[in-house]
Amino acid sequence: MNKYLNIFVTLLVMSLCSCADEADTDNLRLSNGYMSVGETNVALSGQGEAKSISVTANCAWRATCSSDWITLNPASGNSNAVMTVSAQANPSVTSDRSATITVSTDDGLTRTIHLRQEKNNETLTLNTDSIAFTAAGDTKAFVIESNAQWSILGQEEWLALSKTSGEGNDQISVSVVPNVSEDDRKAILTVKGVAKSERIIIYQEGAAKSLTINTMSLGFEAIGNTKVIEISGDASWTATASEEWVTLDQLQGTGTYALQVTCSDNATMASRTAQVTIRTRREVLVCTITQAAGLLPLVSGIQTVSVGRYAVSVTARFASDFPVTEYGFCYSETNQTPTTSDKTVKVVTQTDGAFATEINGLDSHKTYYIRAYAVNKVGVGYSSVMEVTTEGGIPNQGDNQKPNI
Secondary structure, three states: OOHHHHHHHHHHHHOOOOOOOOOOOOOOOOOOOEEEOOOEEEOOOOOOOOOEEHHHHHHOOEEEEEOEEEEEEEEEEOOEEEEEEOOOOOOOOOOOOOEEEEEOOOOOOEEEEEEOOOOOOOOOOOOOOEEEEHHHHHHHHEEEOOOOOEEOOOOOOOOOEEEOOOEEOOOEEEEEOOOOOOOOOEEEEEEEEEOEHHHEEEEEOOOOOEEOOOOEEEEEEOOOOOEEEEEEOOOOOOOEEOOOOOEEEEOOOEEEEEEEEEOOOOOOOOEEEEEEEOOOOOOEEEEEEOOOOOOOOOEEEEEEEEOOOOOEEEEEEEEEEOOOOOEEEEEEOOOOOOOOOOOOEEEEOOOOOOEEEEEEOOOOOOEEEEEEEOOOOOEEEEEOEEEOOOOOOOOOOOOOOOOOO
């Protein structure tokens, strides 16, 4: 009986002189040693961070981690300590990751700390949103800053990229071939990450082509006609006229062309101007169009052929740039500058602008004011005023002094 009691006492003393084993509670305290940790489950952000975990012990301890993305400081000690657990950023933006820290003593006591790091927030930025190239072509670059995988979409046949997919930060070279067309062109590239995307626009200007015109101004008479603007060069062009009275035979073309400019008749008594504008991709050429004012008919040469008691024979002539649609004589007993609003006699025949008629139905021995007139699309032109007095009235020395009774 005493033999078995001695064995029991010996074993009890040995256990009290060593640190407790894994079956002990976290705060198990024995007479000579103990070890515990403040946390056994630690959550870490995906961007990387450091957390503090307390180690309570009165014996030597050491800590090891199952993953190299965790750094421990301090990683060992002989007493109480605050251990800093530093986690690097999670390179994955799609998956969480985990690790374990084992804190142990020389005589076999262990404590396990479970770490779990969430997936990282995706970052994706470009150092520019556009790159411009001349028509000659060139190579330029842009920078991708990312923490995830990415690919580039939207490539055009006239440009080449140094790579179209990758992961993390990178510099992408963009090469464009010469643009032989005068049209500008662009490509929209999309850098697509896991959940984010960014765009960059690649511009290339068209080939420089030129155009000239032979005159910057054209003058027209009031009667409409056609003149030419000589276009020379190799550029594409469009042509417009600023006023409806100017028309063009062609509104667009490429290179050399004889552009016909036609002005309609100016039936107003004021000169007028317009512009013909010829546009290329890079040039604006303007030719100013001026047109003279329209003129009224020139009426002249009014004179009497004969004057009677009740009628007067008159003649006149006209000249006009525009066709004359009506001509004749107007007269009045009271209006000293008669117009077509007074009494008129229209004439229907003329020879080289000369016309004549007899004005009938007049009163005897009466003074009349007579003007010749002619009408064209501009308006009415008048001659000077002629004053005529018909025959008749009180007999005078020239009459028959002894009339037969």
